[in-house]
Amino acid sequence: MPDFRPFLVLGLALGGVFALSGVGIVVLYRATGVLNLAYGAVGALGALISWSLINVVLLPDWEAYLVAVAFGGVVTLLYGTLFGPPLAQRDPLVKAVGTLGFTLILLGIMSWAWSYQAHSLILPTTQLGFEVGEVRVNGTQILGLGLGLVVTGVAAAFLRFTKLGVAMRSLANHREITATLGVPVRRVEAAAWLGAGLLAGATGLLLSTLVGLDIVGLTFLVIASLSAALIGRLESLVVTMIAGLAIGVVQACLTAFDSVGPYRTMTPFVFAIVALLWFGFAQGRLSRT
């Protein structure tokens, strides 16, 4: 029996970040009906901008990180304001394909301005570390898991108890009726875009430290986070969080087995495919709000 403890730490940290981005995806989908597939690309571009600010402009680290998070919020809000309303009445698939266009634009900008060469961004929390038993845990791993848990809790409470949160939930149920009741639909949607964008920026920073600052890799980690969101049926924040953690832990623990270890990055996709098939065949069609 291999020693799983080091992998458990890695897995919980990665799973926390999957949960964090999964929550961002679910909140935006519930409020606007848009499945934002550009989530990873926004995070990656934010991380690259903060890399340039630190290494080229020589800005203090924390300012650069703030810029990355703010950039995520602003660029996502910009997309939401420009392309959200014209596509609002269309099929969810059309809205998702629109964000694929946004992804391509961001990917093009990144590979043009930063090229595919390797960059590295290490958050200062990585230097903080302590021993749990015999396993070394660093601050970024704690931050990943902690943010995942905290953001899930805060987002769930926000949707449950605040006026804006209730407006977002009612938008998810019926856009027209919500508008008739006097909810400022565009403003509520803008808030959801901004919130999801800020989370995307934070996710990008964490993932570039935990996984590596690789343009294509980070852009497509959105698919892994999406798996968690899909298992939560794009609805339940708590299930999304648990699924994110489970995917992270299983993926990391598979490293210990030589026979399946090389295939471990397939974990999120296999989880998602199984979940989609199960939803599809065991419980009838998925609802298409």
Added chain:
Amino acid sequence: MSVAEEPEVSAADRPRAAAVGTWLRATASEIERPTAIRAAVVAALFLFVLLALPGLVSTFWLQIGTTVAIYSIVTLSLALLVGRVGLVSLGQISLLAVGGWVAVRLGFAAPGLPFPLLLVATGVITGAVGTLIGLPALRLSGLYLALITLMAAAAISVALQVTNFPNGGPGFLGYSGALAGSVSAKLHRPDWLASSASFYRWVVVVAAVMFALGVLHVRSRAGRSWAAIRQSEPSAIAAGVNVTLYKLWAFALASFMTGIAGGLLAASAGGLTTYGFPAQDSITLLAVVLMGGVFSFWGPVVAALLLKLLPELLKNWGLPPDLLTILFGLGVLQVMLTAPAGLVVQVPRDLAGLVAMVRGRLAGTGPAEPAE
């Protein structure tokens, strides 16, 4: 529900009875003249591309032409799925890789198999794999189907990184690390296809056959059933269309075509590399297919040119090909917002509008209404 709402029902989609009725009422010359002109244009273009082009361009551009022709089969398969049936697949490039893998594996397993037979066998096996991926389409629709194909594509590309393309090694996977440097993952071409020009011509002929297969399907019972499914699945069921059969048939046909393209790619000059089929290429593929237009058979041709010729032209002119990725992203958004039928419809319409406007200005009657 389709990604792009079709502005009008094309002639091919109308029930055949209506077409026959029109034909009976119209005189033969009226109906045949445009069809004859169109057929003549297609035939002339095909003959030019097939016979004259290899003599006009260098080997480098001929290989680009070969790639364009191969990818036009892939864009055709996706355009059929998206435009005709309303199913969005984000896994077509991974399926292309599967086709390449199957072809190379068959090449090592049965070296004596004639090349055309090998291509057909590759198409059939890839068709089976694609149908398997398409099975969820029976229960999941729209967004969820697109996502499951994206997940399957991501899983396939991870698996491919680990297993590699076969290079004559032992076992089912047929890959041996020891041979990695000396044997490339490439399908051996028979002697009659050894030169670039002969292989190019063969690829163009195969692509033409695939387009003919597509046209035949769209004009037959399958195409009408697909149109019914695309417009409303419940009405299709009510009208007695076998939705299960025709959805799976669409996936099988598209995967068969993509498999054949994979086999051709395996035999082309560069061979296959595991990093040649990243998941983002499936997204770029969807982008160009939507930009080209999914309701016309010219769309996939334009899409293949955008995908494989344009980057080479940009490199030739000293521009970074990354600009294209940005352009494709903008193109998708533009298509989604304003031009659901793609460039093949939009450009002629806008040009006609421009010409009408300029004429109106010249005649001093002010801006004229754009011609529809």
